[in-house]
Amino acid sequence: MSHRMFASRRAGAAGAGLALAVVLAGCAEQPLPAPAPQEVAGAAPAVTAERAAQVHAAVAADAAEADAARDVALLEPRVTGAAAELREARYRLQELLEEAPGPTPLDGEVLLDVVPAVGVPGAEQGQAPARAVPPAEAAATFPRTWMGVTQVPGAAPQLVVLVQDDARSPYRAVATTSLLPGAELPQTLAPEVGAPLLAPDAQGLALAPEEALSQYAAALEDPDAAEAARFGDDAFREAVLAERAAAEAVDFFAVETSRGVRPGSVTAVPTADGGALVVGVMDSEVVQQVEEAGAVLTLSEAVAALAGTEDAEERVASRYLEVVALAVPPAPEEGAEPGPVQVVGADRVLVEAEAS
Amino acid sequence: MPETDLRAAPPVRSARRRAVAGWVALALLAAVGLAAVGLGVAQRTVWLPDDEVSATATTTTGGDAPARLVVTAPGVLETRPGPVTVTATSPDGGPVVLVLGREVDVQAWTADVPTAVVGGLTSETTLGVDPPAAAAAQVDLTDVAGSDLWTRVETGEGTATMQLDVPEGRWLVLAAADGEGAAPEEITLTWPQEVVTPYATPLLVGGGTALLLALALAVVHARTSRTRRHRALEQARDEAPGPASGPQEPTSPDARDDTRPTRAVEESR
Numbered sequence: 001m002s003h004r005m006f007a008s009r010r011a012g013a014a015g016a017g018l019a020l021a022v023v024l025a026g027c028a029e030q031p032l033p034a035p036a037p038q039e040v041a042g043a044a045p046a047v048t049a050e051r052a053a054q055v056h057a058a059v060a061a062d063a064a065e066a067d068a069a070r071d072v073a074l075l076e077p078r079v080t081g082a083a084a085e086l087r088e089a090r091y092r093l094q095e096l097l098e099e100a101p102g103p104t105p106l107d108g109e110v111l112l113d114v115v116p117a118v119g120v121p122g123a124e125q126g127q128a129p130a131r132a133v134p135p136a137e138a139a140a141t142f143p144r145t146w147m148g149v150t151q152v153p154g155a156a157p158q159l160v161v162l163v164q165d166d167a168r169s170p171y172r173a174v175a176t177t178s179l180l181p182g183a184e185l186p187q188t189l190a191p192e193v194g195a196p197l198l199a200p201d202a203q204g205l206a207l208a209p210e211e212a213l214s215q216y217a218a219a220l221e222d223p224d225a226a227e228a229a230r231f232g233d234d235a236f237r238e239a240v241l242a243e244r245a246a247a248e249a250v251d252f253f254a255v256e257t258s259r260g261v262r263p264g265s266v267t268a269v270p271t272a273d274g275g276a277l278v279v280g281v282m283d284s285e286v287v288q289q290v291e292e293a294g295a296v297l298t299l300s301e302a303v304a305a306l307a308g309t310e311d312a313e314e315r316v317a318s319r320y321l322e323v324v325a326l327a328v329p330p331a332p333e334e335g336a337e338p339g340p341v342q343v344v345g346a347d348r349v350l351v352e353a354e355a356s
Numbered sequence: 357m358p359e360t361d362l363r364a365a366p367p368v369r370s371a372r373r374r375a376v377a378g379w380v381a382l383a384l385l386a387a388v389g390l391a392a393v394g395l396g397v398a399q400r401t402v403w404l405p406d407d408e409v410s411a412t413a414t415t416t417t418g419g420d421a422p423a424r425l426v427v428t429a430p431g432v433l434e435t436r437p438g439p440v441t442v443t444a445t446s447p448d449g450g451p452v453v454l455v456l457g458r459e460v461d462v463q464a465w466t467a468d469v470p471t472a473v474v475g476g477l478t479s480e481t482t483l484g485v486d487p488p489a490a491a492a493a494q495v496d497l498t499d500v501a502g503s504d505l506w507t508r509v510e511t512g513e514g515t516a517t518m519q520l521d522v523p524e525g526r527w528l529v530l531a532a533a534d535g536e537g538a539a540p541e542e543i544t545l546t547w548p549q550e551v552v553t554p555y556a557t558p559l560l561v562g563g564g565t566a567l568l569l570a571l572a573l574a575v576v577h578a579r580t581s582r583t584r585r586h587r588a589l590e591q592a593r594d595e596a597p598g599p600a601s602g603p604q605e606p607t608s609p610d611a612r613d614d615t616r617p618t619r620a621v622e623e624s625r
Contacts, residue, residue: 037431138463
């Protein structure tokens with residue numbers, strides 16, 4: 001009996017010790033967990049896929065509202081630059097001519113987003129610095145640019161250049177152009193792969209983006225120019241040259257055209273083949289000058305509407321706004337011929353006309 | 357005193373002392389068992405740790421300028437594992453906006469605006485705050501929620517809450533009132549917590565066993581000590597016949613001296 005008693009006493013002591021251990025364990029200090037920053041991706045897409053869809057929708061909504069009201073002011077939040085100028089010129093023609101076509105809507109299916117990568121400052125791939133990117137350096141990753149292609153059934157696909165000027169500005173469409181029938185866009189890089197936006201004078205291409213545009217402008221002026229050989233055939237050049245030939249065929253009036261790439265309008269995003277998709281804005285002017293007194297030129301409907309007269313006796317000047325998209329191949333191998341630059345999109349609208 | 361009395365007395369006295377010691381030990385065992393069961397139950401009930409753990413940052417302290425924005429430092433959302441719930445509170449009941457953005461986007465958005473930065477834990481329930489520097493320029497922030505940079509936006513009056521599985525990469529949460537006014541005063545991050553009570557089961561089992569053991573031993577002890585007492589009394593009576601047991605054997609009034617010892621003897625056989 002007595003040793004059984006001792007045994008249970010020992011058990012009681014053990015139980016009491018266990019209880020004490022539990023209480024002590026509950027009070028024990030554990031080190032506080034520290035913040036666990038994830039690794040830094042060296043590059044970030046200019047826009048996330050989710051956001052891109054929302055930006056497309058917002059741009060399309062504002063454009064649709066403005067198109068319906070033919071009111072440029074309504075474009076302001078989401079459409080600016082040449083994109084707004086194109087629409088403004090069309091609204092003007094619509095007001096003057098009943099049958100003038102309105103701008104192509106920007107909504108519909110999103111066929112493609114070409115999103116360049118934005119380098120994250122101070123971040124090398126795979127690092128996990130505890131400190132955030134300093135705000136000033138982060139702000140320096142703007143402006144940001146990407147391109148998207150949307151299409152409403154029955155209309156030409158619209159290539160839209162979207163720019164976010166700074167972190168606190170919205171993405172806005174700065175240029176739109178229609179894809180030409182049969183145009184094939186080059187394969188584009190996934191934004192996560194990380195190719196940044198190209199400068200207008202970027203090397204490594206068959207032609208630097210700005211150079212490609214100015215050579216195309218020259219090719220539109222003169223089908224026999226040396227520059228024309230660099231470009232594949234396209235419907236837009238065909239139409240412009242045909243129009244010019246028709247003007248030249250008019251008796252007693254001399255034709256003079258000029259065309260220039262608008263400075264600062266060139267946007268170039270890299271493509272998977274090492275080339276670039278280039279969008280730029282051109283201003284062109286067609287001047288018809290009378291060569292023989294007494295001759296009268298009957299103006300086309302649109303020019304007549306803008307000029308406010310049916311015919312001209314001295315001079316007709318029409319100004320056009322043109323937005324073109326070029327697929328520029330990469331620079332050729334040493335000694336090889338560069339591939340042709342292909343025009344994939346073009347839009348042109350009569351902006352201004354005067355006749356006397 | 358006769359010699360027989362001297363011989364008879366010790367067994368009775370030592371048995372009684374042993375019996376008392378036994379009862380004390382049993383009571384102790386029962387008490388310990390009860391306490392262990394109590395602790396075990398408490399661990400599962402009143403002491404059960406919360407299945408959430410929260411920490412709060414107060415953004416109104418210090419700084420050269422009142423904070424207009426609050427952002428979390430990289431990794432703060434991931435301080436503890438699991439989805440995090442971010443709650444921003446403005447005591448004046450004004451508008452509160454919570455947004456989720458990539459680090460580089462959020463940081464760019466806050467440039468030149470007095471921004472408090474929520475840092476790591478300074479205790480189990482508080483988060484450190486890096487107060488804002490003076491504003492470098494007057495910046496107009498009109499539409500906090502409307503930026504193209506955010507992937508999540510939550511708004512509310514007085515308080516806003518965002519529950520999120522922090523995406524892969526570097527993401528920050530930014531809190532603001534309307535952008536112009538003072539930022540929300542409190543930012544609370546809440547993470548889930550795994551609740552483990554490793555001692556509860558051993559305590560319940562051990563305590564229960566101790567209690568049962570104490571009960572069992574109490575029954576045995578009660579019988580043996582009574583038998584022993586009676587045997588001792590019988591011995592004493594054999595050696596010194598007569599009603600010597602009277603004062604030492606307090607019994608109920610109806611108990612008869614001649615019957616009880618006999619029964620006890622029979623029992624012990």
